[in-house]
Amino acid sequence: MPAPIEFWFEFGSNYSYLALMRIEEEARRAQVPLHWKPFLLGPILRELGWQSSPFVDQKEKGDYVWRDMARRAARYGLPFRRPSDFPRRAVLPMRVALLGSAQPWMGEFCRRVMLRNWAQDAAIDNDDCVLAALAGLVADPSAILFQARQEPARDALRAQTAEARRLGIFGAPTFMVAGEMFWGDDRLEDALDHARTLG
Amino acid sequence: MPAPIEFWFEFGSNYSYLALMRIEEEARRAQVPLHWKPFLLGPILRELGWQSSPFVDQKEKGDYVWRDMARRAARYGLPFRRPSDFPRRAVLPMRVALLGSAQPWMGEFCRRVMLRNWAQDAAIDNDDCVLAALAGLVADPSAILFQARQEPARDALRAQTAEARRLGIFGAPTFMVAGEMFWGDDRLEDALDHARTLG
Secondary structure, three states: OOOOEEEEEOOOOHHHHHHHHHHHHHHHHHOOOEEEEEOOHHHHHHHOOOOOOHHHHOHHHHHHHHHHHHHHHHHHOOOOOOOOOOOOOOHHHHHHHHHHOOOOOHHHHHHHHHHHHHOOOOOOOOHHHHHHHHOOOOOOHHHHHHHHOOHHHHHHHHHHHHHHHHOOOOOOOEEEEOOEEEEOHHHHHHHHHHHHHOO | OOOOEEEEEOOOOHHHHHHHHHHHHHHHHHOOOEEEEEOOHHHHHHHOOOOOOHHHHOHHHHHHHHHHHHHHHHHHOOOOOOOOOOOOOOHHHHHHHHHOOOOOOHHHHHHHHHHHHHOOOOOOOOHHHHHHHHOOOOOOHHHHHHHHOOHHHHHHHHHHHHHHHHOOOOOOOEEEEOOEEEEOHHHHHHHHHHHHHOO
16 A cells, blocks of 8 residues: 655645546556645745745746746646736635545536636635535535634644745745655655655 | 756756756757856855855755655666755856867766765866866866856856846756746756657
C-alpha cells in the first residue's frame, strides 16, 4: 500500500487550480490515497513578508505566470481565463472544503469552485457559489452552508492554516508524502512517485 | 525546421545546473537548434529587489529547494551535492561561456563548470576552474582565459545581461522560443514542444 499524499491547496491559488483538477484521477491511477488539505494561503504569505500574492508583488514574474498558466492549462486540456480579480478571496468555500475533506463530494465540489474562479472569472467567496457547487452532490446544501458559517468551521480553517505554517508550507499547491514536501503543480508526479516507492 | 530555443542560464543557479546538464541532448533529440545565452543573474535579482538569491532571502523556500534539487538530480541521474557556498560567484567562467557560445566545445565546457559547482562543491570563479574545464577541448586554454579577462569580454557579458533584463527575464534557467518565455528547468520540455510546433 503506497503512502498517502496530502494535497494542501487554496481556491485562490492559480497553480492549485491546475493540480486540483487533476489530482483525484492521478492519485486513483497511481493507487495513492488522497488526503485533501484546504488551507488559507494569504495569512501565510503575509507572515512571510508578502503584501499580496508573489505574482502581484513581483511584476516580472506575475507577467510570466499568466502565460505559463495558459500554456499549462492547454497542455492538461483544462479551460482557463485569467481572472479579473487575483488573488480572489475564498474563505467561505475553503471552510466548506474543510468540512467536506473526507466526504465523497469533496473532489467534485472543489473542481466546481475552481472552474468558477479560473474558467468563468466569477467571485467564489459567497453563498451562491457554495450552493451552486454543492447542488446535486449533497441532500441539503444550505445545511452545509449554515455549518460553514459557524464558529467551529472558522476555527477549523484557522487551525488547518496554522498546521500548514508548522509544516513549513510557503506556497500552494503543496504535496506532503510521509513528511516529504513537494511544492507546485509540476511536482504532483514526483510526489505520487514518491508515495508509490514507499508502498 | 523547428524554431531555435535560447537557453538563458548562469553557473551559480541551481536549477540552471539541472537544465544545462540535459539540454544539449534533449534539444538534439527534439531536433531543435540550441542557442546558448549565458548571463549574470545577480545584477538582475538585485534590480528586482533581492539581496541575494531568492532561495537565501526566503528561508522556507530555501530549505525546500535543496530537497527538491536532490530529488530532481536523482530523477535525472545527475550527481548533486549542496554547495557550501551559494550562490557561487561565476563571473570569469560566464565570460568564457559567452566567448564559447557558438563553439563546438561550449556544451562540454559548461557541464564541467557546473559539475565543479554542484557535484564537487568547488569554487568556479578562478583560472584553475576555467583551464581545467577547457582542457582537451581547445588547443590553447590559456589564450581563451586571457581573452576572457579583456575589456571586450567583460562588456559582452554586461550587454548580454542587459539583454536578459530587456526580455523580462527574472530568473534562471529561462528558455525563449520565438519570443515566448519558459522559466525553470521543469519547463524545458514545454519549451522544446513549443519550438517543434512552430517547425
